Amino acid sequence: MSTHEWPLWEVFIRSKQGLNHKHVGSLRAADATMALENARDVYTRRSEGISIWVVESNYVHANDPSDADAFFDPSDTKIYRHPTFYEVPDGIKHM
Amino acid sequence: MKELSIAELEAKFQDKIDREIKIEPNDWMPDAYRKTLIRQISQHAHSEVVGMLPEGNWITRAPNLRRKAVLLAKVQDEAGHGLYLYSSVETLGADRESTIDDMHAGKAKYSSIFNYPALTWADIGAIGWLVDGAAIMNQVALCRTSYGPYARAMVKICKEESFHQRQGYESLAVLAKGSPEQKAMAQDALNRFWWPALMMFGPSDADSPHSAQSIKWKIKRLSNDELRQNFIDATVPQAELIGLTVPDSNLKWNESRGHYDFSPINWEEFYQVLEGNGPCNRERIEARRKAKENGMWVREAANAFAAKRAMKKTA
Numbered sequence: 001m002s003t004h005e006w007p008l009w010e011v012f013i014r015s016k017q018g019l020n021h022k023h024v025g026s027l028r029a030a031d032a033t034m035a036l037e038n039a040r041d042v043y044t045r046r047s048e049g050i051s052i053w054v055v056e057s058n059y060v061h062a063n064d065p066s067d068a069d070a071f072f073d074p075s076d077t078k079i080y081r082h083p084t085f086y087e088v089p090d091g092i093k094h095m
Numbered sequence: 096m097k098e099l100s101i102a103e104l105e106a107k108f109q110d111k112i113d114r115e116i117k118i119e120p121n122d123w124m125p126d127a128y129r130k131t132l133i134r135q136i137s138q139h140a141h142s143e144v145v146g147m148l149p150e151g152n153w154i155t156r157a158p159n160l161r162r163k164a165v166l167l168a169k170v171q172d173e174a175g176h177g178l179y180l181y182s183s184v185e186t187l188g189a190d191r192e193s194t195i196d197d198m199h200a201g202k203a204k205y206s207s208i209f210n211y212p213a214l215t216w217a218d219i220g221a222i223g224w225l226v227d228g229a230a231i232m233n234q235v236a237l238c239r240t241s242y243g244p245y246a247r248a249m250v251k252i253c254k255e256e257s258f259h260q261r262q263g264y265e266s267l268a269v270l271a272k273g274s275p276e277q278k279a280m281a282q283d284a285l286n287r288f289w290w291p292a293l294m295m296f297g298p299s300d301a302d303s304p305h306s307a308q309s310i311k312w313k314i315k316r317l318s319n320d321e322l323r324q325n326f327i328d329a330t331v332p333q334a335e336l337i338g339l340t341v342p343d344s345n346l347k348w349n350e351s352r353g354h355y356d357f358s359p360i361n362w363e364e365f366y367q368v369l370e371g372n373g374p375c376n377r378e379r380i381e382a383r384r385k386a387k388e389n390g391m392w393v394r395e396a397a398n399a400f401a402a403k404r405a406m407k408k409t410a
Binding site: 004005006008025026027028030031034041042043045046062064065066 | 119121122123171172175178179182183185186191192247248255394395397398400401404405
């Protein structure tokens with residue numbers, strides 16, 4: 001048995017012009033060309049996409065979910081970043 | 096940050112589940128939750144892949160080009176579904192190839208329905224209508240399962256599978272309207288696949304060892320018996336409409352329950368097939384093992400080619 005498995009790739013698909021690429025899943029492939037072709041066959045069998053990105057999963061870095069509270073904490077207290085924080089007189093339009 | 100004890104982590108975890116917050120790959124989860132998911136999702140993946148075998152057999156013998164194209168597309172979908180599920184197993188830190196080797200060694204199961212042969216063309220219709228129908232009943236419930244990647248795979252699979260059931264039903268309906276021989280063939284397929292399809296939902300709740308914990312963790316959202324009943328209630332009128340008879344003399348609408356009553360299931364047959372004594376168990380595993388071994392050189396060649404191309408690029 002071969003111990004050398006094909007690397008894992010994350011697949012991102014743009015469903016139509018004007019929208020961003022969105023993560024749809026992953027697959028294994030020997031190289032980027034194969035990853036793109038496999039992604040096409042697996043994730044766009046019903047015209048779900050017009051553009052595909054593949055990224056080797058090794059290169060994805062993520063924050064630690066167990067520290068997520070502390071990590072995202074700085075924005076929780078800054079309610080003045082939202083328009084609803086401000087009072088405007090009644091009758092004001094287009095603001 | 097203060098270290099939480101296992102009990103505190105477990106309480107936090109269950110609280111998230113209770114509040115319908117999905118669990119994602121890097122989140123803390125109890126070992127038993129992870130293990131249950133790896134077992135369930137990998138067995139689900141194996142079922143998709145083994146499920147291609149009985150149908151793949153009929154691609155070259157489909158009665159016309161339309162049916163052939165449809166069957167080919169369906170089998171191709173099953174391969175894709177296997178892949179979505181293996182990918183979601185991998186997010187749990189399981190090694191995909193070793194889950195596959197476990198199946199080949201008989202340590203991991205796949206749906207027992209695929210150990211029955213597809214003897215006639217009508218069986219292909221019955222498989223689509225009943226087997227995919229039962230699978231969809233189960234999978235629609237799993238779209239709300241608590242593990243994010245599994246739920247997302249299920250949503251995709253359900254979207255794609257709705258045509259699987261329809262094409263099967265359509266093909267059986269055509270046979271049922273055909274010559275007496277064709278109608279008999281359709282009825283015979285229903286006779287053979289009805290009970291195995293009901294067994295697909297697994298043992299009765301009382302005899303299902305993992306069910307209670309899985310429901311508490313919201314891996315399962317409905318019990319085996321509830322899903323089976325829903326399937327029967329939905330399917331019986333479909334059979335009647337195309338003039339086929341469900342092979343159960345005790346089948347009767349129960350007004351007070353609002354459900355069909357049905358005969359007890361022959362669980363001895365289910366356990367026999369599960370233990371490897373069904374008509375096709377050996378053949379299926381043999382086919383999968385051969386596919387892996389005979390495809391090995393392709394994997395190795397692709398690796399060698401990728402390495403060579405990478406070297407040229409850097410040179």
